[in-house]
Amino acid sequence: MLFQELTLTLDRFWADQGCVLVPPHDGEVGAGTFYPTTFLRSLGPAPWKVAGIAPSRRPADGRNGDNPYRFQYFFQYQVLLKPSPADVQDVYLASLERLGIDARAHDVRFVEDNWESPTLGAWGLGWEVWMNGMEITQFTYFQQVGGQDCRPVSVELTYGLERIAMYLQGVEHGFDVQVAPGVTMGDLRRDFEIQHCRYNFEESDPDLQRLLFEKYEAEARRLIQDGLVYPGYDFVLKASHAFNLLDARGVLSQTERQGYVQRVRRLAEASARAYLAGLDAGNEAAA
Amino acid sequence: MARLLFEIGTEELPSWYVAQGRESLLALARERLAEARLSHGEIRSYATPRRLTIDVFELADRSERRSERRRGPSAKVAFDEAGAPTRAAVGFARGQGIDPSELVVEETDRGAYLFANVETGGEAAAALLPELLAGLVRDLPAPRKMRWGDVEVAFVRPIAWLLARLDGDTLPVEVAGVRAGATTRGHRFHAPEPLELGAIDDYLPALRNAKVLADPEERRAATVTAITEAAEGEGLQPVWDDDLLDEVVDLVEWPTAIVGRFDASYLALPDEVLATVMIHHQRFVPLRTAEGAIADRFVGVSNTEVSDTTPVRAGYEAVLGGRLYDARFFWDADRQKTLAQHAWALSGIGFQKDLGSMADKVTRVREAAPRLATALGVSDEVAAVLDTALPIFRADLATEMVFELPELEGVMARAYAQAEGQPGVVARALEDGVRPKAPGGALPEGEPGAILAVSDRADKLLGFFALGKRPSGSADPFGLRRDAGALARIAALRDWDLPLRRIMATVAGGYEHGDTVIDDAVVDEVTGFVWDRVAALLAEEGVGVRTVRAATAGRPSVVLAARRAHLLRALAGTEAFAELLTLYKRAANLAENASEGGAPDPSLFEAEQEAPLFEALPAARSGAGDLLDELRRQLPAWQLGAGPARKPSPGKALARVLALKDPLDRFLDGVLVMVDDPALRNNRLALLREVSEVLAELGALEELRG
Numbered sequence: 001m002l003f004q005e006l007t008l009t010l011d012r013f014w015a016d017q018g019c020v021l022v023p024p025h026d027g028e029v030g031a032g033t034f035y036p037t038t039f040l041r042s043l044g045p046a047p048w049k050v051a052g053i054a055p056s057r058r059p060a061d062g063r064n065g066d067n068p069y070r071f072q073y074f075f076q077y078q079v080l081l082k083p084s085p086a087d088v089q090d091v092y093l094a095s096l097e098r099l100g101i102d103a104r105a106h107d108v109r110f111v112e113d114n115w116e117s118p119t120l121g122a123w124g125l126g127w128e129v130w131m132n133g134m135e136i137t138q139f140t141y142f143q144q145v146g147g148q149d150c151r152p153v154s155v156e157l158t159y160g161l162e163r164i165a166m167y168l169q170g171v172e173h174g175f176d177v178q179v180a181p182g183v184t185m186g187d188l189r190r191d192f193e194i195q196h197c198r199y200n201f202e203e204s205d206p207d208l209q210r211l212l213f214e215k216y217e218a219e220a221r222r223l224i225q226d227g228l229v230y231p232g233y234d235f236v237l238k239a240s241h242a243f244n245l246l247d248a249r250g251v252l253s254q255t256e257r258q259g260y261v262q263r264v265r266r267l268a269e270a271s272a273r274a275y276l277a278g279l280d281a282g283n284e285a286a287a
Numbered sequence: 288m289a290r291l292l293f294e295i296g297t298e299e300l301p302s303w304y305v306a307q308g309r310e311s312l313l314a315l316a317r318e319r320l321a322e323a324r325l326s327h328g329e330i331r332s333y334a335t336p337r338r339l340t341i342d343v344f345e346l347a348d349r350s351e352r353r354s355e356r357r358r359g360p361s362a363k364v365a366f367d368e369a370g371a372p373t374r375a376a377v378g379f380a381r382g383q384g385i386d387p388s389e390l391v392v393e394e395t396d397r398g399a400y401l402f403a404n405v406e407t408g409g410e411a412a413a414a415l416l417p418e419l420l421a422g423l424v425r426d427l428p429a430p431r432k433m434r435w436g437d438v439e440v441a442f443v444r445p446i447a448w449l450l451a452r453l454d455g456d457t458l459p460v461e462v463a464g465v466r467a468g469a470t471t472r473g474h475r476f477h478a479p480e481p482l483e484l485g486a487i488d489d490y491l492p493a494l495r496n497a498k499v500l501a502d503p504e505e506r507r508a509a510t511v512t513a514i515t516e517a518a519e520g521e522g523l524q525p526v527w528d529d530d531l532l533d534e535v536v537d538l539v540e541w542p543t544a545i546v547g548r549f550d551a552s553y554l555a556l557p558d559e560v561l562a563t564v565m566i567h568h569q570r571f572v573p574l575r576t577a578e579g580a581i582a583d584r585f586v587g588v589s590n591t592e593v594s595d596t597t598p599v600r601a602g603y604e605a606v607l608g609g610r611l612y613d614a615r616f617f618w619d620a621d622r623q624k625t626l627a628q629h630a631w632a633l634s635g636i637g638f639q640k641d642l643g644s645m646a647d648k649v650t651r652v653r654e655a656a657p658r659l660a661t662a663l664g665v666s667d668e669v670a671a672v673l674d675t676a677l678p679i680f681r682a683d684l685a686t687e688m689v690f691e692l693p694e695l696e697g698v699m700a701r702a703y704a705q706a707e708g709q710p711g712v713v714a715r716a717l718e719d720g721v722r723p724k725a726p727g728g729a730l731p732e733g734e735p736g737a738i739l740a741v742s743d744r745a746d747k748l749l750g751f752f753a754l755g756k757r758p759s760g761s762a763d764p765f766g767l768r769r770d771a772g773a774l775a776r777i778a779a780l781r782d783w784d785l786p787l788r789r790i791m792a793t794v795a796g797g798y799e800h801g802d803t804v805i806d807d808a809v810v811d812e813v814t815g816f817v818w819d820r821v822a823a824l825l826a827e828e829g830v831g832v833r834t835v836r837a838a839t840a841g842r843p844s845v846v847l848a849a850r851r852a853h854l855l856r857a858l859a860g861t862e863a864f865a866e867l868l869t870l871y872k873r874a875a876n877l878a879e880n881a882s883e884g885g886a887p888d889p890s891l892f893e894a895e896q897e898a899p900l901f902e903a904l905p906a907a908r909s910g911a912g913d914l915l916d917e918l919r920r921q922l923p924a925w926q927l928g929a930g931p932a933r934k935p936s937p938g939k940a941l942a943r944v945l946a947l948k949d950p951l952d953r954f955l956d957g958v959l960v961m962v963d964d965p966a967l968r969n970n971r972l973a974l975l976r977e978v979s980e981v982l983a984e985l986g987a988l989e990e991l992r993g
Contacts, residue, residue: 067609067612067613068609069609083435083436083437084435084436084445085436086436086445086447086464089298103475103476103591104476104477104591104593105593105594105595105598106591106593106598106599106602107545107587107589107590107591107593107599107602107603108476108590108591109299109538109539109590110298110299110336111299111302111538112299112300112301112302112303114431124433125431125433125444127299131602132598132599132601132602132603132606133569133571133587133602133603133606133607134602134605134606141433141434141435141445143433143434150434151434151437152436152437153433153434153435153436153437155435167602172605253634253635258637
């Protein structure tokens with residue numbers, strides 16, 4: 001199955017499950033969880049189902065394309081269901097079947113994983129889904145997001161698309177995955193990956209990123225205080241990425257690193273509070 | 288009599304909770320059935336990653352009946368002038384569920400009161416159980432629970448189904464958004480359809496048929512057999528690891544062993560690295576050859592019995608290959624630097640906010656460990672090994688391998704030290720220096736490593752106590768009890784005769800140049816904290832609290848305290864010792880009045896009982912010394928907590944100590960100590976002080992019950 005068929009199949013599958021298909025967020029994020037359609041929409045009482053491919057960047061994970069599994073830019077397929085359906089495991093397994101993975105022919109297992117994002121003030125319980133020893137999906141029941149209790153609870157499914165594609169196509173490197181007829185992932189991303197690795201590890205200007213972090217942080221705080229949650233949250237994401245670049249560059253001491261994590265977390269929590277306050281105000285206006 | 292089967296079907300539980308959840312459910316069920324006064328016979332319990340089950344035999348059909356007499360308001364306020372019950376009386380009757388006419392008045396020693404004779408119990412089990420079982424689900428203890436959907440109940444993972452059967456009937460249990468039905472479920476993939484259950488006796492066989500081994504013992508045995516057979520098929524043996532086996536057994540309902548291989552070039556990595564990568568990342572069982580070397584093969588335990596193992600094997604091998612690739616990358620990258628260079632990076636690794644970085648910590652240990660070595664009087668060779676090891680102690684914390692696989696700390700220090708050509712004893716000391724890595728784990732093998740390990744732990748204890756971060760109650764977030772226990776075990780096994788408090792005071796020297804102040808009070812407090820651990824370890828050996836207190840008094844070394852504890856324990860039953868103890872207590876009580884001062888002066892003896900006691904002292908003193916020497920020979924240093932290999936059998940030396948008994952007895956009976964003449968009085972007190980000092984060699988005997 002071509003990579004693009006894989007995402008189309010998942011789109012079709014989750015659309016049939018009642019999900020809204022949203023296009024990728026247009027800024028750098030560390031994971032689909034950072035998407036406003038996940039992070040913010042997992043808060044509050046309203047039901048919500050969303051799915052879509054989620055390109056993500058983790059500068060420190062780059063390996064110049066040497067490691068078959070690890071990249072600084074990669075694709076997740078992100079699904080959020082609120083409230084979490086009682087049969088969500090079965091639905092998820094049905095999605096694998098749609099991809100041509102027959103669970104009876106493999107060792108598919110739900111292995112405990114306690115997910116926590118210190119920068120998002122979020123945690124949840126669930127599993128890594130293993131297929132023949134390989135983690136192919138993170139499956140998480142959100143308990144807190146942005147420091148706020150989740151009621152009702154959402155479930156987040158994050159498919160590792162490259163890994164699943166590698167398995168389905170029987171290739172041994174993420175770059176060897178066929179995206180479209182005659183086009184591999186490497187064709188699309190090899191130079192991009194290598195150049196970004198060089199940038200992340202060697203060329204990025206730490207002074208600039210520190211400065212940007214300060215500015216993004218201040219802007220996020222100002223906007224969130226003014227009730228402009230979405231623009232404010234965009235700057236939280238920018239600040240988070242600036243921190244990730246500093247981290248990859250190896251210029252942060254342990255304590256300094258911890259300090260940055262706390263600062264992003266405070267912004268994420270402020271965004272979550274402001275978002276919920278906005279929901280309440282909206283409800284009052286409606287009533 | 289009935290039989291009750293209750294199964295909580297769940298989405299996959301964490302493997303560590305499967306056994307714990309089964310035990311908790313069993314305990315909670317016992318508690319709740321007792322509260323409901325439902326008597327029962329044996330309760331069996333089962334658990335897999337997808338279910339926790341209890342099977343209750345001989346459950347009473349009704350709760351036990353009881354008559355109770357409950358006291359109400361006093362008769363004075365219970366009836367009005369016309370003799371009709373007041374609101375107080377009516378209210379009491381209603382509260383007890385009886386008619387006011389059934390109330391009786393009885394005299395008590397505090398006057399006349401209303402009483403209600405109430406019959407309780409006798410309720411049908413079938414009526415009590417639905418709520419009782421729902422309560423088990425709501426209240427099952429777990430360290431960390433979660434919520435799901437819009438369900439208001441929290442559990443370890445979402446509840447998927449409930450099966451509640453009382454003999455042939457399904458009980459209407461409803462909790463966590465689930466209503467109990469008549470079906471269970473088999474293996475997630477092999478038998479996905481709901482499984483009808485015939486008789487309760489069919490539970491295990493029906494599940495076995497549906498490829499679920501619900502009995503944990505049966506599943507464990509099946510797992511061990513499957514792994515062993517798979518290994519033997521390759522002419523190899525499994526490398527057993529108890530934690531791994533526990534985990535693997537509780538990751539599956541239907542264990543199936545699959546053998547895989549990895550590229551033999553990875554065998555150049557240290558064995559521990561290979562084993563840890565297999566165990567830590569993939570829960571694979573490493574295999575070894577008959578000669579003990581790690582082989583290029585492993586066993587993975589699948590939950591699914593696939594018809595063609597090829598894709599599963601290929602998947603296992605690919606993932607492990609990636610992990611080993613990373614491990615070799617770390618191994619190569621880390622060796623680009625020497626351990627001394629890695630040590631520079633310790634300043635970037637935090638130890639504790641107010642106690643500085645790991646570099647600061649290691650600097651303190653560099654100061655403290657040689658002092659401890661000197662205090663212990665170690666050989667020049669040991670001192671030289673320490674000297675070489677200290678600048679690179681814990682440097683492996685800064686390596687990528689340890690960052691990725693923290694459980695390899697120490698092991699990597701040894702491996703990298705060997706790789707860079709450090710002497711074997713230095714490499715050994717570096718690994719020893721972080722031992723034991725778990726409670727009950729292996730202790731340092733050599734003296735230099737033991738000195739490192741004790742210095743390191745004592746430094747941590749002193750620092751945290753100085754900051755006021757001592758454990759309270761059961762909370763011990765920094766693992767200080769573990770450190771204290773480790774320290775005590777090492778000091779005991781090394782047979783160090785250095786008093787425990789001196790170890791602490793010596794290591795405190797590492798803090799001389801910093802901001803953290805370690806004063807005598809902190810040293811005392813930490814010393815007391817370690818003694819508490821010694822007491823706990825000795826308690827595991829069967830030594831009572833008082834005996835421990837007696838044995839640890841007077842600032843002894845850990846090993847002396849442990850030996851004295853076992854000596855006192857052995858003497859405790861003997862009559863002669865009990866008599867001596869009584870006399871000792873009288874003598875010690877009187878001796879407390881003694882002013883500081885010199886030895887008794889025989890020229891001042893007046894009573895005939897004084898000289899014999901005085902003359903018995905030298906023999907008793909040497910007897911006590913010999914007794915302790917004898918004890919040291921009889922009880923070679925042992926693993927604290929496990930107990931010495933044999934009991935002490937005191938010989939003639941004890942007789943010399945016990946020989947004090949008669950002269951002391953006569954002295955205490957015949958001599959008035961507290962006479963008016965100060966010279967005479969002080970001389971007699973001095974004599975008694977010497978007696979108590981001799982006996983105190985064996986411990987603070989006043990702590991013992993006479």
